[in-house]
Amino acid sequence: MRPLFITWEYPPYKAGGIAAHCEDLATTMASQGHEPVVITYGDERTSEVRDGVQIHRVPSTDSAANTISWAMHLGHEMEKKAIELHKQNNFDLVHAHDWMAVPGATGIKKTLDLPMVFTVHSTQKGRDGISSEYQKTIHDLEWYGTYEAEEVITVGREFSEEVKHTYEVPENKINYIPNGVDLERFDSHSQDLQRDQYALDWENIVLFVGRMYPQKGPGHLIEAMPHILDQHQEAKFVMCGSGATEHYKSIAKSQVGDKVHFPGYVSDNELMSLMKEATMTVAPSVYEPFGIVPLEAAASETMTVGSYTGGMKDTIVHEYTGLHTYPADSGSITDQVSRGLEDPGWADWMGDNARDRVEDNFRWEQISAWTTGIYSQALE
Amino acid sequence: MNIVLISKQFSDGEAISEYIKTIAEYLVDQGHEVCVVSFDDGSYYSIDDRVDVLRAPLDFDGDNLYNWSMMMNNELKEQVMQNIGEDVDLIHANDWTTVPGGVALSKKLERPLVLTFHSTENERGFEGEHAEIISELEWQGVYESDQILTTKEDTKNSVLFDLDAPDDKVDVVDPFSHGWPERVLNKYRELVKQEKKVET
Numbered sequence: 001m002r003p004l005f006i007t008w009e010y011p012p013y014k015a016g017g018i019a020a021h022c023e024d025l026a027t028t029m030a031s032q033g034h035e036p037v038v039i040t041y042g043d044e045r046t047s048e049v050r051d052g053v054q055i056h057r058v059p060s061t062d063s064a065a066n067t068i069s070w071a072m073h074l075g076h077e078m079e080k081k082a083i084e085l086h087k088q089n090n091f092d093l094v095h096a097h098d099w100m101a102v103p104g105a106t107g108i109k110k111t112l113d114l115p116m117v118f119t120v121h122s123t124q125k126g127r128d129g130i131s132s133e134y135q136k137t138i139h140d141l142e143w144y145g146t147y148e149a150e151e152v153i154t155v156g157r158e159f160s161e162e163v164k165h166t167y168e169v170p171e172n173k174i175n176y177i178p179n180g181v182d183l184e185r186f187d188s189h190s191q192d193l194q195r196d197q198y199a200l201d202w203e204n205i206v207l208f209v210g211r212m213y214p215q216k217g218p219g220h221l222i223e224a225m226p227h228i229l230d231q232h233q234e235a236k237f238v239m240c241g242s243g244a245t246e247h248y249k250s251i252a253k254s255q256v257g258d259k260v261h262f263p264g265y266v267s268d269n270e271l272m273s274l275m276k277e278a279t280m281t282v283a284p285s286v287y288e289p290f291g292i293v294p295l296e297a298a299a300s301e302t303m304t305v306g307s308y309t310g311g312m313k314d315t316i317v318h319e320y321t322g323l324h325t326y327p328a329d330s331g332s333i334t335d336q337v338s339r340g341l342e343d344p345g346w347a348d349w350m351g352d353n354a355r356d357r358v359e360d361n362f363r364w365e366q367i368s369a370w371t372t373g374i375y376s377q378a379l380e
Numbered sequence: 381m382n383i384v385l386i387s388k389q390f391s392d393g394e395a396i397s398e399y400i401k402t403i404a405e406y407l408v409d410q411g412h413e414v415c416v417v418s419f420d421d422g423s424y425y426s427i428d429d430r431v432d433v434l435r436a437p438l439d440f441d442g443d444n445l446y447n448w449s450m451m452m453n454n455e456l457k458e459q460v461m462q463n464i465g466e467d468v469d470l471i472h473a474n475d476w477t478t479v480p481g482g483v484a485l486s487k488k489l490e491r492p493l494v495l496t497f498h499s500t501e502n503e504r505g506f507e508g509e510h511a512e513i514i515s516e517l518e519w520q521g522v523y524e525s526d527q528i529l530t531t532k533e534d535t536k537n538s539v540l541f542d543l544d545a546p547d548d549k550v551d552v553v554d555p556f557s558h559g560w561p562e563r564v565l566n567k568y569r570e571l572v573k574q575e576k577k578v579e580t
Contacts, residue, residue: 063512068443072450073513076480083487103450110458111484137443144440144451 001375002035003117004091004108006078006101008071010040010055016211017179017292018097018121021155024182027051028368037085039078039104056081067100068137075104082108093117093150093378099124099138102145109148115378118149120163122289127215143167150378153371155179155290156311162289175374178314179290180364186272186299193273198261203236204341207278207302209271209293210285212243217284217307222252222260223330224337229259232341238274240266275300279347280340286328288312294322295362298354303347305336315362321354381469381572382413384485386456388449388477390416390435391423396474396498399531399555403472404431406561413467417459419452434459445477446510446517453481460485469572470494476501476514479521486524492571495525497535502542519543526571529553529564 005026009019026036030052042057049055058077064070082091082104093115096105102118109116124130124138146152146167152174154160160176163169199205206228210216218239228235237260239245239252245262252260266274275281281297283306290311294304298321306312307327316322323340325332340347385404390397397418404414408430416427420435427433436455442448456478460468472494473482479495486493501515522528522543528550530536536552539545553563 061513061516063516065509065513068447069510069513072447073516076450076484079480079484080487083484103454106451107454107457107480107484110454111461111488113461133443137441137447140440140442141451147439 001029001372002037002089002092003029003375004082004085004094004114005036005038005040005097006094006105006108007038007097008041008074008100010038013041016121017290020292021119021121021179022097023053024180024364025368025371026053028180028364029053029372032365032368032372034372037091039081039085041074056085066134068134068141071100072103074100075102075107078104079107079111083111086112093375095119095375096145096149097121099141099145102141102148106144106148115150116148117151117153117374117378118145119153119155120146120159120289121155122287123163123166125166126162126287126289149173151175151374153177153374156288157314158310159289177367177370177374178311178362179292179295180362180367181292181295181299181358182364183299183359186275186296189269189272191273191276193270193277195277198238198263198274198277199236202234204232204234204279204344205274205277206235206237206337206341207274207281207297208237208239208241208284209275209281209296210241210283212239212241212245212248215285215287216241216243217286217328218248219251220286220328220330220333221282221284222248222255224333225252225256225260227330227334228337228341229256231338235259235337235341236261238263238278240271240274272296272300275302278302279344280305280322280337282333282337283307283312284325284327284333285309285312291315294354295358297322298351298358298362301348301351301355303340303350303354305333305340317353317357319350321350321357323350381407381568382464382467383407383415383470383472383568384460384464384468385414385416385472385474386460386478386481386485387416387418387474388452389421389423390418390433391421391425397425399496399498400474401425401427402555403561403564404428407565410565412565415460415464417456419455434463444510446514449477450480453478453484456481457484461488470568472496472568473521473525474498476517476521479517479524483520483524492526492574493524494527494529494567494571495521496529496531497539498531499535500538500542502538503535515542522549525549527551527567529567531555 037054060074095117130139249262283293288310294315304322308324309327318324323336415432522545
């Protein structure tokens with residue numbers, strides 16, 4: 001099959017999880033004999049083939065007053081590129097990722113008369129609400145995407161219910177396909193962590209990975225830190241991610257001083273090494289449609305303490321691959337992180353189980369096959 | 381010839397609609413096939429029965445005219461592709477609000493694009509937070525179209541100086557002048573003839 005991916009971000013450009021998702025999915029599809037083509041944003045027009053995937057970049061505009069208008073303009077540029085490519089070799093369908101791809105993908109669907117598949121990675125309502133007109137317009141574009149798409153894919157089981165109700169999507173066109181994790185990448189990276197830059201020899205790393213915004217809950221973890229340290233002096237909190245880093249850093253430092261470390265930018269390789277080295281990762285998200293962190297930790301044979309919300313209800317099995325906490329509850333985070341630190345053997349055992357579970361359930365090969373199955377439904 | 385005229389709006393009494401209506405009725409009198417494609421705002425319109433009219437609703441309000449127009453153009457394209465398809469000789473868009481649709485259809489169908497500017501963003505005062513992106517879209521319309529028409533000399537000057545159009549691409553056809561629809565038809569003929577020359 002020859003799907004056309006429409007995504008505003010594709011590596012090396014990445015802000016959120018969509019870039020990595022698209023790359024892993026497209027690359028796996030290519031390895032399975034399909035011909036995925038990606039049209040995405042770039043500073044300038046470029047075309048390349050990487051890992052069997054054709055990647056075409058088109059620029060947007062510097063004149064947009066807001067991100068919606070920027071996405072609209074980008075959509076028009078993407079459509080022109082799609083028309084040109086379609087003449088050389090027909091696409092079978094267009095696959096849009098999140099609301100920023102909706103203007104372009106629906107234009108392509110309508111001009112080239114292609115079926116459309118729409119993956120919803122998160123919703124505006126869940127991210128930061130729909131109170132302003134700007135937020136409402138994004139919400140409307142998300143609705144429009146689900147309305148125009150022949151098939152809708154959501155990345156979480158519980159999240160698919162949210163999408164269904166929020167946009168009134170008919171039951172028969174909504175599908176749940178989890179995100180995957182590239183185990184090969186985790187197995188082949190070079191472990192060259194300078195551990196002493198993060199923690200002292202006797203300390204156990206408790207790792208947070210994620211954008212520093214309220215949705216990801218770093219504040220709740222910071223609130224729990226002094227209480228965890230009361231019981232476990234050996235804990236060392238390492239907080240990785242972009243966002244409002246300085247804000248959270250100043251709060252955390254005032255609470256626990258040197259027991260927390262904000263390393264700033266960390267390379268992919270360093271991050272994988274950290275995940276492997278950590279005693280546990282903590283994912284204190286308040287809202288999380290899927291949540292890739294527990295799977296990446298699992299690939300590194302590390303357990304996760306994560307909120308019982310959204311995708312983490314599925315990606316963490318309590319007391320088997322990790323521990324659940326109540327969302328937005330620092331007391332619960334204190335208890336569960338302490339339990340993990342209490343019994344290192346148990347924590348290791350959960351990490352091993354987590355790895356076995358991703359090998360069985362969250363491989364891209366499987367996810368790609370499910371996705372092309374959805375494509376076949378869209379083509380019917 | 382089969383001509384598609386696209387417009388943000390099609391309703392009696394509205395200036396651009398009346399402009400389109402006069403061209404369309406003249407063209408069917410001359411034996412051509414004409415289809416007017418616009419957003420369906422529910423308003424009344426009247427036109428010669430021989431002119432096909434396609435009006436599309438849009439289930440998206442948008443937070444401003446620019447964002448709304450970009451999505452509305454997707455509906456216009458769908459109307460053309462689903463109802464007319466390849467049977468088009470020329471597409472005639474009107475103002476920036478139909479530039480994205482006109483450009484996409486012209487590229488997909490490989491047919492010439494005529495764009496009429498009834499006014500430009502510079503003439504309208506270049507006000508509001510979307511003025512710049514609207515003007516950029518106007519520039520793209522100039523760049524991508526085969527022929528620019530304006531309804532008055534001032535607009536032509538703005539297209540030349542503000543939107544950097546080449547002089548030989550822009551003509552004024554004043555809709556208050558005698559025999560003006562014939563001049564529009566002659567422009568169509570030149571463009572369609574050029575296309576055929578290329579093919580042979």
